[in-house]
Amino acid sequence: MSDQLKKEMEKIEIPKNLNDSVLKGVQRAKLENLQEEKKYSKRQFKPYIITLLAVAVIAILLLPAIQSLDFGSEEGISQGANENETQIITDGDSNLAEDMHQLISDYIIWHYQHNQDQQTDVQFEVHKVYGTSQEGDTIKVYMWSYYNSFNRATGNEEVSGASLPVTLTLEKIGGDYKVTEIREAQDGSQYVDSIKTMFPEQYVEEALQQPNNMSGLIEEMQEKVNAWLNEEEESNEDRTTDESTLFDLKSEEAKGYGEFQQDLNPMHLYGLDPVSIAKLYVLAGYEKKYDVQYALYTNREEYIMWSAEDDQKIPEKDRGSVEIFKNIDKGTFIQTSDYTGYIEFYVGEELLGFQMIKNEDGIWQVAFMPLQ
Numbered sequence: 438m439s440d441q442l443k444k445e446m447e448k449i450e451i452p453k454n455l456n457d458s459v460l461k462g463v464q465r466a467k468l469e470n471l472q473e474e475k476k477y478s479k480r481q482f483k484p485y486i487i488t489l490l491a492v493a494v495i496a497i498l499l500l501p502a503i504q505s506l507d508f509g510s511e512e513g514i515s516q517g518a519n520e521n522e523t524q525i526i527t528d529g530d531s532n533l534a535e536d537m538h539q540l541i542s543d544y545i546i547w548h549y550q551h552n553q554d555q556q557t558d559v560q561f562e563v564h565k566v567y568g569t570s571q572e573g574d575t576i577k578v579y580m581w582s583y584y585n586s587f588n589r590a591t592g593n594e595e596v597s598g599a600s601l602p603v604t605l606t607l608e609k610i611g612g613d614y615k616v617t618e619i620r621e622a623q624d625g626s627q628y629v630d631s632i633k634t635m636f637p638e639q640y641v642e643e644a645l646q647q648p649n650n651m652s653g654l655i656e657e658m659q660e661k662v663n664a665w666l667n668e669e670e671e672s673n674e675d676r677t678t679d680e681s682t683l684f685d686l687k688s689e690e691a692k693g694y695g696e697f698q699q700d701l702n703p704m705h706l707y708g709l710d711p712v713s714i715a716k717l718y719v720l721a722g723y724e725k726k727y728d729v730q731y732a733l734y735t736n737r738e739e740y741i742m743w744s745a746e747d748d749q750k751i752p753e754k755d756r757g758s759v760e761i762f763k764n765i766d767k768g769t770f771i772q773t774s775d776y777t778g779y780i781e782f783y784v785g786e787e788l789l790g791f792q793m794i795k796n797e798d799g800i801w802q803v804a805f806m807p808l809q
Contacts (some may be wrong), residue, residue: 526637530566532576537614538564541605544616545582547707549599551799556708557586557596559665559689563657564603565647567640574609579636581647583654585662589669593662600651602644604635613700683723683759684716684766694720701732703800711770711793711801715780718803719762725753735794735802737776742805761808765791779809 530538542562550560566580585598606618622644623631632644668688686694690713696705697717706714714733721730731748735741761784768782768791776795781788790809795801 526568526570526639528568530569530578532569532571533566533578537607540607540614540616541578541580543704544605544619545584545603547704547798548619549584549586549597550708553597556710558588560584560586560708561658561661561665563654563661565654567643568637570637576607576614578605578607579640580605581644581654583651583658585658587662587665592666593659600648600654602632602635602647683719683763686716686720687713689713690716693717697732698726698729701729703732703736703796703798703802707798707800709801711778712766712768712780714801715762715765715768715791715793715803715807718807719759719765722756722759727751727756733803734805736796737794740794740804761789762791 533541541564545562545564546560550556562582562584564580564582566578568579570577570579580603581601582603583598583600586596587593588596602622604620605616607614608617609615610617620635622628622635629645633641636644665688690709693706693709693713694717697703706717709717718730718733721727721733727748728745731745762782764784765780765782768780770778770780770793772778777793779790779792781790783789792804792807792809793801794804
């Protein structure tokens with residue numbers, strides 16, 4: 438530092454109370470800063486208060502209008518007493534194609550035959566659909582079902598039957614509708630309450646009155662029975678062996694065989710006896726319908742010997758002749774266990790056995806390599 442600069446600094450007078458002045462200045466600056474922050478905070482908070490008040494006022498004004506809004510028309514909408522969901526109900530059967538009616542009848546016939554010890558020659562079912570509800574690929578059917586079964590020996594005399602409210606659930610599985618659930622009205626004191634639980638409210642009274650309005654269903658049932666009896670009579674009159682076939686089919690055998698060929702569903706064969714199933718197996722081979730013939734084999738896994746794909750690869754020359762089975766329709770079935778047995782029949786003077794196996798649905802099927 439130069440001598441001249443030192444001389445100039447020595448001339449400056451420093452106040453004795455310098456420390457006090459500095460302290461007061463700092464304190465004053467803090468106070469002013471605090472006051473400024475409070476003013477700023479009030480300026481920031483005030484707009485929020487105003488906004489919240491405005492929202493509250495608007496909500497209060499709009500509340501009556503919001504409460505008056507109807508978020509769902511009551512027309513065409515019903516809430517079942519047993520289900521906590523709102524469904525759109527369609528009156529009548531407009532949601533059901535003709536083949537779905539047949540599906541319903543086939544399932545109900547199977548349902549009763551599957552749960553009854555007594556087997557009958559033929560069964561029929563007719564129904565009245567009150568309405569349906571649909572959600573996606575699922576359809577619920579609210580209906581009255583009328584079922585009867587008959588034997589040839591007793592003609593149109595009913596063997597067993599049922600007439601009651603039913604709710605069916607149909608689901609599209611693999612492109613086709615299938616029945617996945619059935620609910621029936623309960624007996625006795627629970628009858629009315631069960632209907633209220635099963636059906637939408639608008640169909641309850643009609644279902645309760647249905648027993649007094651059965652004439653239409655009875656007439657429809659009688660038409661089916663009469664048609665069956667006429668077929669039986671014509672079949673008995675014309676029962677001669679056709680040169681183009683091995684043997685005649687009874688009406689229920691022909692019906693089951695025709696329906697079975699459409700989708701190879703064994704349920705079409707429910708109620709047919711083992712000899713009838715064996716006849717269809719032989720006939721399918723005679724007509725060279727080998728996919729149909731394979732589908733008549735047992736589907737119990739422990740008895741399956743080769744796949745359908747492998748079966749299609751079997752040369753025709755290795756399949757053998759079906760002529761050996763031409764008398765199987767005259768054979769006698771002998772049951773050896775709850776789900777196995779065989780048909781005794783003669784080829785010339787030789788007695789042969791044709792093995793049969795009942796599947797888990799109670800349907801008789803042909804054993805692989807059936808000849809004993």
